[in-house]
Amino acid sequence: MTNDFELLKQSPQTGVGRGGLSYEERFHFRQISVVATRSKRSEHRAGGQFVSVSYLEGDEEEAAALFVEKNRRLLETIDFSKSNSVQRSLSREMYDLILHYLGVRKLEKHSLTVLEHRPEDETTWVISRDKFESAPNRRYATGETGTAKVVDVSIEQLYADLPSPCTLADLPNEAKGDVAWIFAYFDELSDFECVVTPGGGSVELVKESSE
Numbered sequence: 001m002t003n004d005f006e007l008l009k010q011s012p013q014t015g016v017g018r019g020g021l022s023y024e025e026r027f028h029f030r031q032i033s034v035v036a037t038r039s040k041r042s043e044h045r046a047g048g049q050f051v052s053v054s055y056l057e058g059d060e061e062e063a064a065a066l067f068v069e070k071n072r073r074l075l076e077t078i079d080f081s082k083s084n085s086v087q088r089s090l091s092r093e094m095y096d097l098i099l100h101y102l103g104v105r106k107l108e109k110h111s112l113t114v115l116e117h118r119p120e121d122e123t124t125w126v127i128s129r130d131k132f133e134s135a136p137n138r139r140y141a142t143g144e145t146g147t148a149k150v151v152d153v154s155i156e157q158l159y160a161d162l163p164s165p166c167t168l169a170d171l172p173n174e175a176k177g178d179v180a181w182i183f184a185y186f187d188e189l190s191d192f193e194c195v196v197t198p199g200g201g202s203v204e205l206v207k208e209s210s211e
Contacts, residue, residue: 001025012055012063014070028056032067032094036085050074064097072102080104092136113185115155124150126181142177149176155185159192164207 004020007013008029018029034050051070055063068075078084080099087095099105108115114132116125127139128146142149150158153174162170171179183203187196193208 008054008056012053012059012066014051014053014066016054018054030055030057030060030063032063032090032098034071034086034089048074060094061097064094065101068098068101075102110185110188112188113181115185117155122152122154124155126150126155126185128181145178146181147177148179148181150174150182151176155182158182159186162205162207164194164205164209166205167202169202 002021002025004013004016005022005025007016018026018031021029031052031054033052036050051067053063053067053070075086075098078086080087086098090098096105096107100107103119106117106119109129109132112129114125114127114129116127117123118125125140126148131146132139138144139147140149141147151174153161153172158172158175161172168179168183171182175182180203183196183205186192186194186205194205195208196203196205198204
């Protein structure tokens with residue numbers, strides 16, 4: 001086993017490349033590497049280059065956290081609402097993790113649902129996990145099934161304000177899209193003590209404290 005592979009087994013690293021690994025070790029080698037194209041260098045008003053992070057397959061979250069730690073100054077110069085060099089350079093999964101650790105978007109992934117909170121505009125998305133992972137370009141299409149959006153109120157406050165029992169029709173105007181997924185999110189998390197069942201042609205939510 002090479003020294004570089006020993007380091008990568010401990011944790012993701014900067015300054016470690018593929019060249020120092022054996023052929024077998026390279027099979028497990030991964031790297032977060034972002035290079036701005038010449039036409040896009042104006043994205044990085046702070047100047048400088050991104051520090052690459054090398055890691056072993058399976059250590060994606062730790063690698064993303066280290067990448068943000070080493071490159072925060074550059075990352076904070078990017079407008080992530082537009083196409084950017086980080087997005088173009090990385091897989092969607094890694095891009096999501098970097099935005100999460102940067103604090104631009106906060107992700108909660110569960111078995112059936114994914115919650116994505118954007119602190120900048122106080123918007124929360126509740127998305128079918130299958131849609132989130134298999135159709136990333138349609139994640140935020142509220143006109144389709146599998147995507148709900150909550151604006152101007154936290155998901156916790158929305159739940160607290162709901163009567164019990166309630167149906168989808170009781171959700172406020174701040175909830176938009178395929179709002180059944182909001183009830184699915186409440187049902188999936190133990191933080192929300194409730195029972196969600198089909199009823200009356202809709203979906204009914206009963207808070208356990210009200211039973």
